Amino acid sequence: MCCLCTQRNVCRRDLTVNWRSAAQRRVCSCIMQIKLGNKEKKREDCMAKEKDFVKEITPQSEDFSRWYLDTITKADLMDYSPVRGCIVFKPDGYELWEACQRELDRRFKATGHRNAYFPLFIPESFFEKEKEHVAGFNPELPWVTEVGDTKLEERLAIRPTSETIIGYMYSQWIQSYRDLPVLINQWANVVRWEKRTMPFLRTSEFLWQEGHTAHATDQEAREETMRMLDVYTDFVENELAIPVIRGQKTPSEKFPGAIATYSLEAMMKDGKALQAATSHYLGENFAQGFDIKFLDRDNERKFVHTTSWGMSTRILGALIMVHGDDRGLQLPPRIAPTQVMIVPIGPAKTRDRVLPAARQVMNALNDGGIRVQMDASEDQSPGWKFNEYEMRGVPVRLELGPRDLDADQAVLARRDTGEKETVSLDQITTRIPTLLAEIQQSMFTRAQEFQREHSRIAANLADLHEIVRTERGFALVGWCGRAECEDKIKEETGATSRNIPFTPPAHIDACVTCGQKAEHTVWFARSY
RNA sequence: CGGAGUUUAGCGCAGCUUGGUAGCGCGCCUGCCUUGGGAGCAGGAGGUCACAGGUUCGAAUCCUGUAACUCCGACCA
Numbered sequence: 287m288c289c290l291c292t293q294r295n296v297c298r299r300d301l302t303v304n305w306r307s308a309a310q311r312r313v314c315s316c317i318m319q320i321k322l323g324n325k326e327k328k329r330e331d332c333m334a335k336e337k338d339f340v341k342e343i344t345p346q347s348e349d350f351s352r353w354y355l356d357t358i359t360k361a362d363l364m365d366y367s368p369v370r371g372c373i374v375f376k377p378d379g380y381e382l383w384e385a386c387q388r389e390l391d392r393r394f395k396a397t398g399h400r401n402a403y404f405p406l407f408i409p410e411s412f413f414e415k416e417k418e419h420v421a422g423f424n425p426e427l428p429w430v431t432e433v434g435d436t437k438l439e440e441r442l443a444i445r446p447t448s449e450t451i452i453g454y455m456y457s458q459w460i461q462s463y464r465d466l467p468v469l470i471n472q473w474a475n476v477v478r479w480e481k482r483t484m485p486f487l488r489t490s491e492f493l494w495q496e497g498h499t500a501h502a503t504d505q506e507a508r509e510e511t512m513r514m515l516d517v518y519t520d521f522v523e524n525e526l527a528i529p530v531i532r533g534q535k536t537p538s539e540k541f542p543g544a545i546a547t548y549s550l551e552a553m554m555k556d557g558k559a560l561q562a563a564t565s566h567y568l569g570e571n572f573a574q575g576f577d578i579k580f581l582d583r584d585n586e587r588k589f590v591h592t593t594s595w596g597m598s599t600r601i602l603g604a605l606i607m608v609h610g611d612d613r614g615l616q617l618p619p620r621i622a623p624t625q626v627m628i629v630p631i632g633p634a635k636t637r638d639r640v641l642p643a644a645r646q647v648m649n650a651l652n653d654g655g656i657r658v659q660m661d662a663s664e665d666q667s668p669g670w671k672f673n674e675y676e677m678r679g680v681p682v683r684l685e686l687g688p689r690d691l692d693a694d695q696a697v698l699a700r701r702d703t704g705e706k707e708t709v710s711l712d713q714i715t716t717r718i719p720t721l722l723a724e725i726q727q728s729m730f731t732r733a734q735e736f737q738r739e740h741s742r743i744a745a746n747l748a749d750l751h752e753i754v755r756t757e758r759g760f761a762l763v764g765w766c767g768r769a770e771c772e773d774k775i776k777e778e779t780g781a782t783s784r785n786i787p788f789t790p791p792a793h794i795d796a797c798v799t800c801g802q803k804a805e806h807t808v809w810f811a812r813s814y
Numbered sequence: 815c816g817g818a819g820u821u822u823a824g825c826g827c828a829g830c831u832u833g834g835u836a837g838c839g840c841g842c843c844u845g846c847c848u849u850g851g852g853a854g855c856a857g858g859a860g861g862u863c864a865c866a867g868g869u870u871c872g873a874a875u876c877c878u879g880u881a882a883c884u885c886c887g888a889c890c891a
Contacts (some may be wrong), residue, residue, distance in 0.1 A: 351885080370882075425889070448891090480890070481815065488890070491815085541891095549891095561891060598891055631850055669851035676851095687850055697850085780887090814891090 298812055306393045332790060344671060345612045350556040355485070357606060361615045364485050365384035369492035375599075378678070379486075381623040382602050387473065389525050389798060390597065390619070392493060393517045404451050406475075407442040412450035413422040413574035417505040419449065426478040444477045449568070449594055451645045452498045453576035460590060462504050463582050466508070486603040487814050489558070494598035500578060500590040504569070507591035510701070514595040518563035524671025526601070527618035527730040528552050528608045529737055530562055531760075533785030533808060539592075551784040551809065553737045554607035557758025559784045559811035562604055565595035603814065608733050615679030616701055618729050619722035627716060628650060628660040629671045631687030644686045646716060647696065651681040652714045655721075676701055681725050683720065702729055723778050729742040741809075743792060749811060751779040752797060760784065760811045764794030764804030771799035781810040 293453055343360060345354040358364055363379030391401070407430060413420040423446045430442040439650030445451070456468060461628065477491045488718060499505040515532060522528050530550035540547035544566040551564045572578070573589035582588050609616040619625050630637075630644040651658040661671050668685070675683055685697040696709035696714060699706045702725050709717045753761040761781065765771060776782050777796065790807040797804045 349885090357885085366883085368882095422890095475891090476857075478890075482889090494890075494891075514880050564891070596891075600891055630852095633849055664849080665849085667853060669849085669853085672851050685850070689850075809884095 293427075307340050316333055339515075343612060343614055346610075349457055351484075352748055353610075353612070353613055354603075354607060357610055357614050357677075363606075363615075364583050364601070365484075369490075370375060373485045373489050374718060376492075378503060378623070379602065382617075382621065383599055385621045385623060386525075386597075386601060387495070390470075390521055391473075391520060394471050394495075394497065397469075397513060399471045399499075401472060403471045403472050403474070404448050404455065404682060406445055408445050408448075408451045408577075410441040410443060413443065414455060415450065415453075416543045418571075419575075422449070426743030428477055428479055439505075445474075445789065446476055446478045447596075448472065448474070448476075448496055448498065449572055449592075450576070451471045451579060453572040453592070454796075455576040456498075456500050456590070456592075457576045460500060460578055460580050463580050463694055466500060466590065467501045467506065467617045468500040469497075469510075470499065471495055483603060484609035484814070485605070487600055492599050494596050495797060497596060498572075498595045499593045501592070502580065502582065502588075502590065504591050507569070507593050508564065508567055510544070511548065511565045511593045511595070514593070515550070515563070515565040518550055518565070518595070518597060521597075522550055522552070522562050522601070523730065525618070525620045526605055526608075527726055527733060528562065528604055528622075529730065529734040531785065531787050532789075533787040533809070535564075535785055536772060536783045536806075536808065537766075537784075538772055541566045543568065544594075545571065546696065549785050551734075551738060551811075552604050552608060553760060553811075554604065554814070555610070555736065557740050557754070557760075557772070557811070558608070559760065559809075560599055560600070561784075561812040561813070563595070563597040566593060568592040568594060600814075609729055610679075616678035616729070619681040619726045622658045622679065625722055626656055626658040626684055627671075627675045628684045628686065629659065629668055629675075630660065631668045631685055632664050634664075636688040639691060639730075640686060640688060643691055643711075647684065649712070650715050652719060654719065656718055682715075682721060696740075700725055702732070728744070741791075743794065744798060744810070747775065747778055747798060750775065750781065754779055754810065754812050755779040760789065760809050761795065762792065762807060762809055763794050763798035765808045766797035766800055766802045766804050767805035768797075768800070771797055774799050779810070781812050784809040784811050799813070802805065 306671075331653065342373070343356040344355045344417070358379070361378065362376055363382070364376055365374045371729055373429070394401075395419045402682055404727050410429075413423070413427075425447060427443045430440060430444065452470070459465065473493075473495045475491055475493050480488050480490050483489050501510060519530060519532060522530050530552050533548065534549040535549055538580045546567045548567075550562040550564075553557050553559055570589040571592060572592050576591070578590045579587045580590055589640055605617070606615060609618065609703055628648055629642050632639045632640045641662060644662070648658050648660050649697075661675070666674070671681065679701065681701050683699040683701070685699065690696050690708075693708075695708045695710045698717070700721065737760075740757065741762065742753065744761035745751055750763060751759045763775075765797060767782070772783055785804045786808050791807050792807070794804055794807045796802065802806065
């Protein structure tokens with residue numbers, strides 16, 4: 287309830303309600319209507335301590351998923367579509383994906399991959415060729431069964447992933463060891479009909495890239511699987527500033543049809559895990575199903591060894607939930623579509639002086655390769671703009687007003703800490719790149735510390751339960767390797783195995799469920 | 815797919831108990847005035863009350879059904 291006007295609820299999405307004073311009381315937009323009068327005193331009570339920042343977003347501590355939905359809508363990243371479970375990527379959201387594409391694509395090319403495009407429709411018979419694969423995807427496949435009034439002879443699935451159709455094509459293309467390796471990536475949309483959807487994290491249609499490679503030897507394919515996991519790690523940690531746990535999926539969590547699945551697991555601010563990327567070693571499974579053979583140097587026909595690896599728009603959910611705070615989005619400088627937002631300040635009389643100076647700064651930064659924008663609109667007050675671009679996650683704000691010009695300086699405010707500093711105008715083009723790098727680094731470090739603070743060894747099942755439900759975080763446990771024990775953990779705690787880390791912080795001897803000798807040390811968490 | 819809640823202007827809500835001219839705030843438009851943390855004043859536009867049936871002289875309001883969304887649990891990138 288709003289403590290001023292007694293409106294019962296706070297609003298969710300628009301510029302109205304939702305903010306919380308230092309005293310933990312909520313005020314709705316009536317704050318903006320109240321003039322002098324009997325409510326003035328209450329207003330002062332409410333605003334007494336912390337009146338600097340207006341918030342229109344549900345605090346994370348109050349309701350994390352509400353916070354998430356508030357943030358992505360307020361930051362204008364997406365909108366709901368009329369089709370259930372599907373979202374519209376609005377320009378600000380799509381630009382984030384484009385930035386991810388740009389950086390990932392660069393890395394794929396640098397490791398010898400080329401882009402191609404395969405059809406959206408996959409014949410039903412293709413799915414039958416790999417047993418696990420069909421079983422894994424069947425429940426969520428939409429089918430095209432007729433065109434106009436004519437029923438199709440064979441149903442067509444709308445792709446949930448492309449291993450099958452690519453396997454079929456590779457069987458045509460590959461004849462000799464000289465044709466190998468085949469290193470192809472595709473940027474595409476895929477469909478998996480989900481029961482429960484969440485913007486970016488789980489939607490019925492989503493965007494991703496899927497790499498599909500074929501190799502002459504087992505070892506080469508295994509190396510490729512790990513190489514791509516490294517590529518993802520580099521991208522996620524260095525561009526998105528999200529620390530990840532690298533490891534192998536347990537059999538129950540692996541990709542349907544893979545021999546081994548590897549993943550990067552990231553921790554969201556509510557302590558839940560999100561798989562940031564996967565890389566699969568498929569062995570000969572798909573080669574056998576689709577008869578992908580080559581004639582080797584020794585004149586023998588052999589099956590190829592294949593891999594596949596992917597990262598989806600889900601990663602945007604991670605970006606938001608790892609860095610975002612009660613003031614909205616927080617984007618790491620390297621991925622932020624706009625790195626610096628210039629807000630010119632001053633009444634109309636001084637605009638003629640301020641604007642040219644601001645434009646000059648903008649041009650200089652632009653020339654220096656900084657992604658910079660200026661909001662010189664007169665419709666909104668500077669304070670409004672400050673809050674707006676903080677909510678949208680712009681890493682650095684540059685304020686320039688008449689007082690600054692008199693002193694030959696500008697004010698820089700960083701989104702991650704809120705700190706402001708003044709910089710003389712002739713230092714700006716050198717200071718900003720350094721500042722952006724500092725922000726990138728400190729965002730990564732902060733996320734890393736958060737992850738560390740919310741991860742620990744679970745002594746037993748009850749303790750594991752405590753970690754994932756109450757403390758919210760990751761639990762490291764020993765596991766004997768039997769699916770029953772893994773299932774039991776899930777039943778009793780709601781946590782699933784995230785992965786078997788390559789470099790666990792500790793090795794645990796006994797299975798957390800049955801107490802027998804542990805084969806693996808595994809991270810468990812509740813997950814998205 | 816089960817349990818709970820919601821659906822009234824672009825957004826957030828009131829109105830429903832006890833049927834009778836559809837309201838408030840934000841946002842939007844026009845003008846004036848303002849600009850260093852979501853300014854002020856004046857005027858204005860905007861609604862098949864989710865949908866489909868039913869009861870009634872009359873339904874946002876009562877009854878039945880359907881759908882969508884949100885939250886919580888079983889399947890998943």
